Amino acid sequence: MSGSSTSPEESNTLWHGRFDSGPDEALLAFTVSLPFDKRLGPWDVRASMAHVNGLQAVGVLTEAESVAIVSALDQVGRELAEQSLVFVDTDEDVHTAIERRVTELEPTAGGKLHTGRSRNDQVTTAFRLWVKEALIEVAVLVEQLQLTLLRRIDEVGDAYLPGYTHLQRAQPVPLGHHLAAHAWALDRDVDRLLDCIARLDVSPLGAGALAGSSLPLNPEVAAGELGFASTFANSMDTTSDRDYVAETLFCLSLLGVHLSRMGEELVLWASQEFGFVSLDDRYATGSSMMPQKKNPDIAELIRGKAGRLIGNATGFLATLKGLPLSYNRDLQEDKEPLFDSVDQIRLGLIALGGMIETITFKTDAMASAADDPLTLATDLAEILVRGGLPFREAHAVVGALVRESLSTGKSLGDLAVAHGDFGPDISTLFEPGVALSRRASPGGAGFATLAPQLERLRQSMASLSERRRAFHPGESRQ
Ligand code: ARG
Numbered sequence: 435m436s437g438s439s440t441s442p443e444e445s446n447t448l449w450h451g452r453f454d455s456g457p458d459e460a461l462l463a464f465t466v467s468l469p470f471d472k473r474l475g476p477w478d479v480r481a482s483m484a485h486v487n488g489l490q491a492v493g494v495l496t497e498a499e500s501v502a503i504v505s506a507l508d509q510v511g512r513e514l515a516e517q518s519l520v521f522v523d524t525d526e527d528v529h530t531a532i533e534r535r536v537t538e539l540e541p542t543a544g545g546k547l548h549t550g551r552s553r554n555d556q557v558t559t560a561f562r563l564w565v566k567e568a569l570i571e572v573a574v575l576v577e578q579l580q581l582t583l584l585r586r587i588d589e590v591g592d593a594y595l596p597g598y599t600h601l602q603r604a605q606p607v608p609l610g611h612h613l614a615a616h617a618w619a620l621d622r623d624v625d626r627l628l629d630c631i632a633r634l635d636v637s638p639l640g641a642g643a644l645a646g647s648s649l650p651l652n653p654e655v656a657a658g659e660l661g662f663a664s665t666f667a668n669s670m671d672t673t674s675d676r677d678y679v680a681e682t683l684f685c686l687s688l689l690g691v692h693l694s695r696m697g698e699e700l701v702l703w704a705s706q707e708f709g710f711v712s713l714d715d716r717y718a719t720g721s722s723m724m725p726q727k728k729n730p731d732i733a734e735l736i737r738g739k740a741g742r743l744i745g746n747a748t749g750f751l752a753t754l755k756g757l758p759l760s761y762n763r764d765l766q767e768d769k770e771p772l773f774d775s776v777d778q779i780r781l782g783l784i785a786l787g788g789m790i791e792t793i794t795f796k797t798d799a800m801a802s803a804a805d806d807p808l809t810l811a812t813d814l815a816e817i818l819v820r821g822g823l824p825f826r827e828a829h830a831v832v833g834a835l836v837r838e839s840l841s842t843g844k845s846l847g848d849l850a851v852a853h854g855d856f857g858p859d860i861s862t863l864f865e866p867g868v869a870l871s872r873r874a875s876p877g878g879a880g881f882a883t884l885a886p887q888l889e890r891l892r893q894s895m896a897s898l899s900e901r902r903r904a905f906h907p908g909e910s911r912q
Contacts, residue, residue, distance in 0.1 A: 446524040446534065448553075457524075467527045467766050473773060475519075475528045477560040479511040482532065484656035485551055485639055491655045494549055502543040506536040527766075529553050529560070550651050552643035554673040554761040559639045561769070563660060565682055566631055566905065568776045573627045573902050575783040576620050576689065580895055582787050583617045586795075587888065592881055594870055595710060595800035596809055605812055606804035606869055607879035609795060614884070616696055617891055623689040624898045630685050631905050634678035637662035641669035644760040674760040676750075679768045683747035686775045690743035693782055697736035700789065704730045709799045714792035717785075732785050739778050746771035805866055807846035811836055813869045814846070817856050831855070 445456025483504050490500035510532050513519035525531035530553075537544035587610040597607035637660060640646065640653030646669045653665040666672035703710035713730055721727035753767045811832050818828035835849045847864035850856045862868055873880035877887060 446522065447526070448530060448533075448548075462523065462526065465526060465763070465766075467769065468521060468525050468531065470770050470773065471528045471557075472514075473528075474557075474560040474564055474769075475514040475532065476511060477563040478529050478532050478556070479507050479514065481556065481559045481563065481639060481656070481660060482536075482547060483507050484659040485556075486547065487659060488640070488652060488655035489546075489549055492650045492652050494649055494651075495543075495546060499543040499546055502540045503536060503547050506539040506544060507532070507547075509539060510535045527553070527557075529556055550642065550647040550649045551639070552641075552673075552761075554643050555638045555641040555669075558673065558675070559637060559660070562634050562636075562638070562662075562678060565634060565678060565772065569627045569631050569682060569685075570902060570905060572686070572689075572776065572779055572783070573624050573898075575780060575787075576624050576627070577895060577899060579783055579787045579790070580617045580620050580624075580891075582791050583613050583620075584888065584892070586790060586793075587613050587617075587884075590795055590797065592867065592870075593795060593797035593800060594804050594867060595797075596804045596806070597879060603803070603806060603809050605879070606809050606867075608870055608881055608884055609797065609800060610884050611879040611887070614887060614891060616692070619692045619695075620689075621891065621894050621898065623685070623692060624895075624902070626685045626688070628898060628901050628905070630678065630681045632663070633681065635663040635905070636672070637665045638672040638675075639665075641666055641672045644670050644673050670760040674757070674762075674765070676754060676765060676768050679772055680747070680751055680754065682772060683743070683750055683775055686779050687740070687743040687747045690740040690775075690779060690782070693779075693786055694737040694740035696786060696790075697733040700733040700793070701730050701737070704728075704733070708803075710796055710803075712794045712796060713789070714794070717789040717792055732789050736782050736786050739782055742778060743775050746775045801866060807864050808836060808839070810863060810869050811846065813863060813872070814850055814856065814860075817860070817863070821855075 442450040442453045442456055445453075447453070447457060450456065486495060486500050486503045486507070489495040490497060495503070510519065513535070514532075519531065519535060521531055522534070525534060533544075533547055536547055590609045590613075593609040594606050595609055595612065596603040597605050597612065637653060637657035639656045639660075640651045657665045700711065700713075702708050704713055713728060715728075717732055718728045719731040721729065750768065750771050753764055757764055814835075815825065815828040815832040818831060819825050823831075831853075835846060835853065838844065839846045839849055845864075847861055850860050850863075863872075867881075870879070870881050874882050876883060
């Protein structure tokens with residue numbers, strides 16, 4: 435079924451010269467990207483200004499023409515910021531809308547804006563700028579979450595809890611060491627986000643539709659003005675390259691997976707069964723029916739959003755799969771998943787940060803769970819190892835004591851004292867926190883090793899944030 439269409443001249447499309455009729459309404463309804471790519475508007479304005487300056491630098495535009503177009507672009511930029519730019523039906527995307535408006539404001543010079551440029555290089559230039567800024571912002575939010583964790587680590591001092599493997603109590607660990615484990619995963623996330631920025635920091639402007647131009651373009655001029663680190667080497671590659679979108683979606687998915695792991699732990703820890711934390715009222719919800727409930731919805735949603743982030747990444751890879759060179763309209767599908775993943779991760783980082791900032795750690799409950807003598811079985815075996823016994827044999831000796839403890843109900847500590855081979859002072863090992871004072875292997879979960887570990891973390895964070903600041907183009911995203 436076809437709807438109404440207009441004559442080619444009335445249609446206002448960028449391609450009306452070649453066509454006998456304007457586009458069918460159904461075509462526009464399906465192909466339009468304006469509702470979601472409006473966000474690229476400010477970046478398109480900047481990139482268009484740089485393009486115009488580039489054209490003037492090589493003599494394709496006169497100074498008067500370039501001044502006229504840049505001032506029209508400046509006005510469009512203001513209209514976008516004030517949300518006063520009036521869009522029309524044939525504004526297929528924000529790039530079309532900006533050029534149309536510039537031409538309305540400057541009918542003669544405006545018609546030269548698109549010289550030596552295609553939307554194919556134009557769109558991906560604006561999108562790279564947007565993504566670069568967004569990744570910088572996400573990196574800052576991740577750093578802030580790391581700082582929140584560090585503050586809480588300092589505050590909890592020598593608190594300890596059971597460390598788990600297979601969700602079974604394994605060995606006691608300092609709470610600070612446990613929280614720092616999450617901060618280290620976030621450190622790799624920041625590192626990855628910055629790597630991603632470094633690879634996308636290439637200007638595609640000047641690649642045209644796919645083949646460059648017969649005009650004497652100099653892509654370096656616009657690239658320099660836009661703060662890109664370099665320019666493209668191959669026009670076909672750069673107009674079809676969406677690696678940066680796929681990589682960003684992956685980096686945000688993995689970050690989302692790390693946040694979901696924290697979310698899951700908070701859900702468990704807030705349960706009556708664990709009872710390791712209590713949530714601040716501002717970061718918990720109640721039940722509409724059960725008056726006694728206090729639910730960790732934020733932590734659950736953080737866990738749940740990871741599924742959506744992974745979906746955005748895999749969905750977009752499926753879009754890319756099998757596309758021939760170079761630009762294909764499928765590539766327009768790059769924006770919604772990326773905007774969505776960035777929006778969700780930003781909200782998630784802020785919510786989780788607030789939750790961790792305000793949570794109460796019930797360190798008594800943690801300690802009494804960790805004081806379960808069975809969690810010291812490994813340390814006990816290592817005492818025999820210090821005396822020269824091969825670890826396998828020590829494991830079997832302690833294993834037998836564990837079995838006896840479980841079948842008789844006698845504590846492992848008493849059995850170790852009675853055994854005789856562990857030395858006269860063995861009962862001290864079972865005093866609260868002693869095992870953690872004795873554990874000193876580098877990077878291990880001991881009280882003494884926590885400070886140097888945190889020092890190393892702070893150094894890593896400082897060098898990453900220095901790397902991040904070197905990228906900053908100095909303009910904020912809208
Ligand atoms: N809005 C489109 C996009 O984001 C513009 C591309 C138009 N190019 C074309 N050859 N039709 O990809």
